[in-house]
Amino acid sequence: MKKSLSFLLVFILLFGVYTPVNAAEPDTNLCYQFEGQTKIWWDGAELKPGQIGRLIIKENTPLFKLDGDKRTTSRTLRAGEFYRIYAFKPGLLSVGGGYYVERDSKVTYQTPSKKKLEAVACIQANANSPISNYVVFIKPDFINVYDKPNGNKIAEIERGFETEWEYVHNSLIVKKFFADNWVQITHKNEEGKLISGYVQVKDIKANINAFDYTIIAKTSGLELMKSPNSNSKVLAVVPYGTRVDVYSGNDDWYEVVFKVNNKEIRGYIRSIYARS
Numbered sequence: 095m096k097k098s099l100s101f102l103l104v105f106i107l108l109f110g111v112y113t114p115v116n117a118a119e120p121d122t123n124l125c126y127q128f129e130g131q132t133k134i135w136w137d138g139a140e141l142k143p144g145q146i147g148r149l150i151i152k153e154n155t156p157l158f159k160l161d162g163d164k165r166t167t168s169r170t171l172r173a174g175e176f177y178r179i180y181a182f183k184p185g186l187l188s189v190g191g192g193y194y195v196e197r198d199s200k201v202t203y204q205t206p207s208k209k210k211l212e213a214v215a216c217i218q219a220n221a222n223s224p225i226s227n228y229v230v231f232i233k234p235d236f237i238n239v240y241d242k243p244n245g246n247k248i249a250e251i252e253r254g255f256e257t258e259w260e261y262v263h264n265s266l267i268v269k270k271f272f273a274d275n276w277v278q279i280t281h282k283n284e285e286g287k288l289i290s291g292y293v294q295v296k297d298i299k300a301n302i303n304a305f306d307y308t309i310i311a312k313t314s315g316l317e318l319m320k321s322p323n324s325n326s327k328v329l330a331v332v333p334y335g336t337r338v339d340v341y342s343g344n345d346d347w348y349e350v351v352f353k354v355n356n357k358e359i360r361g362y363i364r365s366i367y368a369r370s
Contacts, residue, residue, distance in 0.1 A: 127216075128213055128216045128217055131217055132217065133217070134210055134213045134214050134217060136148075136206050136210055141206055141210055141211075141213075141214050142178060142214075143214055144180050145178045145179065145180055145206075145214075146179055146180060146181070146182075146205065146211075147178075147179040147187075147203055147204055147205040147206070148176055148177065148178055148179055148203075148204050149176060149177045149178075149179050149187055149189065149195065149201055149202070149203055150175075150176045150201065150202040150203075150204065151171045151172060151173050151174065151175045151176065151177075151200070151201055152173060152199070152200055152201060152202055153173055153199075153200040154170050154171065154172055154173055154200070155170070155171050155195055155196065155198075155200040155201060156168075156169075156170055156171075156195070156196075157169050157170070157171050157189070157193055157194070157195055158193070158194060158195075159192055159193055159194075160186070160192060160193075160194050161192075168193060171195065177189045178190070179203065182197070185197050185198075187201070187203060221353065221356050222353045222354050222355070222356065223332070223336050223337060223338050223339070223351075223352050223353045223354065224268075224336070224337050225271075225333055225335050225336045225337075226268055226269055226270055226335070227267065227268065227269070228267070228268050228337050229265045229266070229267060229268075230265070230266050230267075230268055230279075230298040230299065230300060230309070231253075231263050231264070231265055231266070231298065231299050231300075231301070231302055232251060232252075232253040232254075232263075232264055232266070232297065232298065232299075233253075233296075233297050233298060233299045234253065234297055235252065235253050236250050236251060236252045236253060237250070237251050237253075237293050237297045237298075238250055238293065239251060239279070239281075239289060239291035239292065239293055240291055240292045240293070241291055241292070242292055243272055243274055243276035243292050244274075244276075245292070248289075248291050249289050249291060251264055251266070251281055251283070251289065252264060255284070263302050264281065265281070266279040266280070266281050266293070266298065267279060267280045267281070268335070268337075269290075270335070271295070271334055271335030272292075273313045273334070274313075275294060275295045275296065275311075275313070276292045276293070276294060276295065277292065277293060277294075277295050277298065277335070278290075278291070278292050279291065279292070279293055279298075295309075295311055295369065296369075298369060299369060299370060300337060300369060300370050301370055305340055305343065305370060306339065306340060307337050307338065307339060307340060307370070308337070308338060308340050308343075308348055308350065308363075308365075308368040308369065308370040309335065309336070309337050309338075309368060309369040309370070310332045310333065310334055310335060310336045310337075310338065310363070310367065310368060311334070311367055311368055311369045312334060312367040313334045314334070315331040315332060315333050315334055316331065316332050316334075316363050316364070316367050316368070317330075317331055317332075317363070318330045318331070318332050318350070318352055318359060318361040318362070318363055319361050319362045319363070320361055320362075321361075321362060322346070322347035322349075322362040324364075326362070329359050329361045330352055330354065330359050330361070332352050332363065336352070338350040338351060338352050338353075338363075339351040339353075340370070341360075343365060343370075344365070345365065346364065346365055346366075347362045347363070347364060347365060348362065348363050348365050348368060348370075349361070349362055350362070350363055
């Protein structure tokens, strides 16, 4: 029994326990850069979800379990060791699992940059089929941007532009879909100016010269069917604005993968309710 408890404590200290504390919100203009990535590194070590910093032991210091105001010493952390930090209290730093050390001259506490924390939050978000913070492209030659749904026009964005070497497609970052077929977006133009506003869903598409993704355009959500048949079993209802991965398709049905709660559900959706 003692060996089991010792092993558990070592595991907590080395790998940490996920204890969310003021997790960073994903940056709308950052998350698309991390699609496909599963880890963010911080000076050679993985920055874990929920981690807010790291502890470097300068001098031997006690590790203790905190139960209310009662402290129970568990072991001594040795000089030169380092641990992930997931929370803090006045004068204390938590290594997870309810274990703490004194925040004093015997330790050094370091924090990652805001961008690294945002990147970890993005990767967590990207583990599921995204409903925001993903890239879309422009279908017509240009798209009008409005200050609100059915509001005043504030900008116009071309589908793309020619350079000396290639045609560059302008991209938009999705922020939020609205039930009346509008979507809030941001776009950084060639001069670096950020444009933020609303465009119509019918004027965006998920791909360029490919068929990797499609976007759910049915405002009430779209049924994901077990087979390409309206009478088939409903596996899930995919929310409006969700981007899903496409495996195959025809004029009537798309075979897609909907990622939710870190699980993949593979099935079929009606193509008429999707934007590709």
